[in-house]
Amino acid sequence: MNEINPPQAAEYLRFLPEIILIVAGALLMVLEGVTTTPAQKRRLGYFALAAIAAAMLGGVAANNNSGQAFHRMLTVDGYGTFFRELVLGVGFFCLLSSFEYLRREGAETGEFYALVLFSLVGQCILATANDLLMVFIGLEVSSIASYILAGFLRGDRRNNESALKYFLLGSFATAFLLYGMAWIYGILGSTNIDDIHNVLSGTDRIVPLPLIGMAAALTFVGFAFKVSAAPFQSWAPDVYQGAPAPVSAFLSAGPKAAAFAVFFRVFMTGFGPINGRWVPLVWACALLTMIIGNFAALAQTNVKRLLAYSSIAHAGYILVALTADSQVGMAAMMFYLASYGLMNVGVFAVINHVANRHEKFVHISDFAGLGKREPATAALLTVFVLSLIGVPLTGGFFAKFYVFRAALDSHLIWLTVLGLLNSAVAAYYYLKILAAVYMQEPGEATSTLQPLEPGLRLTIWATALGTLLLGIFPSALIGFVSNSAATVLGKLGP
């Protein structure tokens, strides 16, 4: 940085979603102090929803002004905008479905909403980060808010355990990431992703490759932890199982998508020139993640834990796209995360509905007879589950289709075959849910169901509709993500 220029107005515009969220979050913290009744608190929730919606619009405005900002710290491009909108959408629906949950637990506070907004700020920064420093800041902002959210019901032991594990292990993994970043700065003299790419692909300077490999390995550990890839997945089941259901939905979709966004951006652009080093690693990691996720899920009876393992397995599929290391793979990853976000938020919303007070009913057997009690909810749950399996006419099908096609295009035949076998195994544990829903008589959980609350209803319908839309008309989205991926990878030299 030779000279210090004050940022231009356009650069603030590119940062608009984050600004909106920060202001709204701060306002919420202030208002929290002056509101007392649950009805007032609920209004704070609506305010948070409006803030997210405004941030989404801000994201569109930022995209219309795409470019870099703040000394190349951020890059607002189609790719970044896609993930901004994705995490904001996930945040919106998780917040919407949390109202009923918090009311049930008697824990409606503005704090919760503010934390969701703060976590979203971090995720939005991750989506557009163009510098390892911003990556770190985004990761921390997002994670610290998430740690608190995971333990939000302070009286609940499961919540506490979940939060503590998430926090300690998360910090541990972040330390690796930071250490890797420090190495990179030490070796290359920059933390900017574009610079890293240029130095690594340039021939004018001799780079100590083993040291760079070491640094890449350390950052890899950090990212792999955040996306719950094996062998760093062990926190996910405990955390997802213990956290409040809407928070589990949020954690499994939002931060994961943001982490994948930056994972792909750093490795495919920054470390792109040394892909010979990390592709074999990701290959092994993808396979291990799929296997651990799917096979551990077979024996689960707790739906939240099952979905935690399923979320690990899905991370494995997405890593297959990273192994492909191509533009098609990047586009496939984006499509995958969009459809995964929709179906996961949807399925957690149904769990939220069935779970009842203090999450009493979160076993597969508790879903027995849902098909009889609430045919519509059961039908939508079926849509989500089929999408998780990857049945045609749902988003999950095309997500897997594009990922494995990208893998085949990159001649990863064995990984594709093993991945497809894995997704066949997955059908077994997903179908256990549907078998309970349709083939068993209603039990205690489904007999004492409360009527479906409007917020949850909207969440479930909207996500189901989105899942089906992606499954029937994938081309609209695939066109956008292909272009975005082309921009990210195209601006780089050969």
Next chain:
Amino acid sequence: MNLWLIPILPLIGFLINGVFGKRLAKPVIDAVAIGSVAASFAYTLWALWSLYPIDAAHHESYFTWFQSGTFQVGVDFFVDRLNAVMLLVVTGVGLLIHIYAIGYMAHEGGYYRFFCYLNLFMFFMLVLVLAQNFLLMFVGWEGVGLCSYLLVGFYFQEKFATDAGNKAFIVNRIGDFGFSLGMLLLVTVFGTLDFFKMSDAAKGHPIETQAGVLTLATLLLLLGATGKSAQVPLYVWLPDAMAGPTPVSALIHAATMVTAGVYMIARSSFLFAHTPITMRVVALIGLLTAVMAASIGITQNDIKKVFAYSTVSQLGYMFLGLGVGAYSASIFHVMTHAFFKALLFLGAGSVIHALSGEQDLRHMGGLRKKLPITCWTLLAASIAISGIPPFSGFFSKDAILAAAFHHGQYGPYLYLIGVLTACVTAFYVFRAFFMAFFGEYRGHAHPHESPLVMTLPLIILAVFSVAGGFISVPKWLAPMFPLAGGDDLNLEIISAVAGALGIAAAYFFYVLRPSAAETFKNKAGAVYTLVNNKYYVDEIYNIAIVKPLLYLSRVVLWHGVDEDGIDRNLVDGAGRRARDLGGALRYLQSGSIRNYATWVLTGCLLVILIIGLAGGVR
């Protein structure tokens, strides 16, 4: 032009009745169901009127459905002269049958459900007809199959109805398997599924005198067509499908869905033109089906079964026409057949309705006076199917037979067998007609003429059955399919006489000398038993295919592979292994975060090791 409106309107009807039907009053359900189809028909008329004379196909692209590399499938509709005919038949006859169904289904349970399925069927059928590529057509193709399954099994409390529904579905699966394989093959050959792009690409392809890739592809498509259009060897589902309500038999299993196979082959004529071998197979299958089904028709006593076999037989004629290259004659026959066969079924429905569900011809008789409108309209349809000029069936059937006669050195034999079958057709259709309407009443119900809402469609269809032959479809289609051969007066006279002979024979056996039929039946003995049991085709399939398949599924796949292999070893085993793994991981899940951290550290070392081993960069 918004072609998408044509299928969407019935879909809207389906959605309204499907979601709210339970709570809606009957008149509202009627208004939605009939109104949506009527609007679709009206819009079709308007669209065709404004496009007239449709010299070039009118295309509409809505969006790219999906894309993978250079291969892309769009949701594109189009209209040309060929599917204009189909559109009019489907929406027009469909509308009449919808109206008729108000009366027929008035006293049935599941009223809204019935109209719901019927509207959904219209949607899929129209998608099938309007689609501009094979895959979109396949969506409609599968959709109508689904609706057919739902409607055949409409009386789902009855085991025979659900069995028939399953049979229709499973048999069609075989055909659809062929269709989809054919499609995949075409993708690998042409890289597209669009009819027009493929047609252009196919022009450069040589005609395959020896079997080649196109021959295989067209044979697979043909397999699909034999399933949907009930041809040998997959015709067995159609007679059973009569378990559905009669309007369904008229709409789906006579006038529209079963002709989808004919339409599909005519639509892909640019492929079939390159494969003379397949064409020969098409003609032979058509002829064999026509003869076989007609002979079975003689022995049936269930009025709907008689007409079902006659449908199979008439579809055989259409395939014969396709096989000899007379596409326009086949489509002509699709249209006239839609008129007179829909009328036959609706008339039969009127009789069944009047007799409170009686379908056995032996318990009918003398209904001429009780059901005058039904009787006269059915007479018109029977004459039409018998091929007596100037009724509609004569023109289309004659066009097919004439084309067969002029087709190569074996043409005259094809013609001869066709004419004999026409004579048999006239005989068994009039046998049913005379048994129902002449002689003395042999049943115990109190027959009454059906209400206007049912008789009006009968009358309209009767007008078209009589005069529909003057709508010269071959001339209309001449720009697409050149006219084959001129009029041959001798051939026309021969086939007309054959029809008349059949009617006369039926009159002799079933009106003048009813006892003669019985004597004849006894004399024929073994042959009669063979034909009456439908050549034991169902039984042969049962022994040769169904039983081994069941054995394979039950003993090998279920008990062997599934229970022993998958459940015991893989699933339980995997579960056990997962539990073992869980045991190993229990150190991790003990709540001790130190163990978690140890894992992360171990993982980290592994990662560095792998990256180190993967060294030797660039």
